[in-house]
Amino acid sequence: MPDGDESNEDEPDKDEAQETGQTKTSPTKTSPMERTSPMEISGKTALVTGANRGFGRQLATQLRDRGATVYAAARNPAAVDLTGVTPIALDVTDPASVAAAAAATGDVAILINNAGSGTGASLLTGELDDVRLEMDTHFLGTLAVTRAFAPQLAEHEQSAILNVLSVLSWVSLPNIGAYCAAKAAEWSLTNALRAELAPQGIRVSSLHVGYMDTDLARHVTEPKSDPADIARIALDGIEAGETEIVADEISKQVLAGLSAGVRGLYPQVA
Ligand SMILES: NC(=O)c1ccc[n+]([C@@H]2O[C@H](COP(=O)([O-])OP(=O)(O)OC[C@H]3O[C@@H](n4cnc5c(N)ncnc54)[C@H](OP(=O)(O)O)[C@@H]3O)[C@@H](O)[C@H]2O)c1
Numbered sequence: 001m002p003d004g005d006e007s008n009e010d011e012p013d014k015d016e017a018q019e020t021g022q023t024k025t026s027p028t029k030t031s032p033m034e035r036t037s038p039m040e041i042s043g044k045t046a047l048v049t050g051a052n053r054g055f056g057r058q059l060a061t062q063l064r065d066r067g068a069t070v071y072a073a074a075r076n077p078a079a080v081d082l083t084g085v086t087p088i089a090l091d092v093t094d095p096a097s098v099a100a101a102a103a104a105t106g107d108v109a110i111l112i113n114n115a116g117s118g119t120g121a122s123l124l125t126g127e128l129d130d131v132r133l134e135m136d137t138h139f140l141g142t143l144a145v146t147r148a149f150a151p152q153l154a155e156h157e158q159s160a161i162l163n164v165l166s167v168l169s170w171v172s173l174p175n176i177g178a179y180c181a182a183k184a185a186e187w188s189l190t191n192a193l194r195a196e197l198a199p200q201g202i203r204v205s206s207l208h209v210g211y212m213d214t215d216l217a218r219h220v221t222e223p224k225s226d227p228a229d230i231a232r233i234a235l236d237g238i239e240a241g242e243t244e245i246v247a248d249e250i251s252k253q254v255l256a257g258l259s260a261g262v263r264g265l266y267p268q269v270a
Pocket residue numbers: 049050051052053054055056074075076090091092093113114115116117118137141164165166167209210211212213214215216217
C-alpha cells in the first residue's frame with residue numbers, strides 16, 4: 001500500500017511555512033493541513049451508507065467495535081441486524097431521503113459512502129436504465145450524500161469521508177462497463193471533492209479493492225477478499241490519515257500499471 005500521508009499539496013507544511021514566511025490562517029483554529037493528520041475513530045460519530053449487508057455491514061460493525069457511535073444507513077433500516085448501532089433510512093438516489101438523514105443526524109464526523117449497485121450491464125448492449133442506475137447510485141448518490149453531510153462534517157475538528165471505490169475505477173471490464181464507468185466517475189468526484197473540502201478540514205479518502213465476497217460479486221468465480229479484512233484495512237487507513245487506501249494486490253498492480261497507458265492496461269486491444 002502506498003504511503004497514504006498525501007497531504008494537500010496546496011497547503012504549506014510547518015517547515016515550508018517558516019521558510020516562505022507564510023503563516024497559518026488562524027492562530028486559534030487548526031489548519032486544514034493539520035486536520036489531515038491521523039484521526040482516532042473512537043469517540044467519533046460515523047455514518048455508513050448501505051450498512052445492512054455486505055461490505056457496509058462489516059464497516060459498521062468494525063466502526064462500532066473501535067468505539068464509534070454508528071449510524072447504519074440503509075434503504076430499509078429494518079434490515080439492519082447489528083446491535084449497538086442506530087439504523088437510519090437513507091436511499092442515496094432519493095434527494096428527500098438524503099436530506100432527511102442529514103437533518104436527523106447533525107453530529108457525523110466520519111462519512112462512508114459505501115452503497116453500491118451491480119447491474120452487470122454492458123455499456124453497448126445493457127439496458128440504459130441499468131447504466132443510469134449505476135451512475136445514480138455510485139456517482140450522483142455519493143455526491144448527494146457528500147453535499148448533504150459536508151456542513152456537519154465541517155463542524156468537527158477532525159472529519160473524514162471515505163468513498164468505497166474499486167480497482168475498476170482505474171481499469172474497465174467491458175462486460176460490466178456501466179459499473180466501471182460509474183466507479184471511474186466516483187473516483188474523479190473523490191479527487192475533486194478532496195481538494196474542495198480540504199479548506200473545511202474534511203479529509204476525503206478513496207478505497208480501492210478488487211473482488212470481495214459479498215452479494216455484489218456472487219457470480220464471480222475468481223478469488224475474493226474477505227470483506228472483514230478489507231474493512232479493517234479501510235478503517236486503519238482512516239485512522240492513519242491516508243487519502244488513497246489501496247487494499248489488495250490487484251489494486252496495487254493496476255495502480256502501478258497506470259503509467260503504461262492503454263497499451264499496458266488493455267494489451268488485447270491496444
Ligand atoms: N463486492 C465487491 O467485489 C466490490 C469490490 C470493489 C468495490 N465494491 C464496492 O463496495 C461497496 C459495497 O458493495 P458490496 O460488495 O457490499 O455489495 P452488496 O453486498 O450488494 O451491498 C450493496 C449495499 O448497497 C446498498 N444500496 C444499493 N443501492 C442503494 C441506494 N440507492 N441507497 C442506499 N443503499 C443502497 C444495498 O442496500 P439494499 O440491501 O437495500 O439493496 C446494500 O446495502 C459498493 O460501493 C461496491 O461498488 C465492491
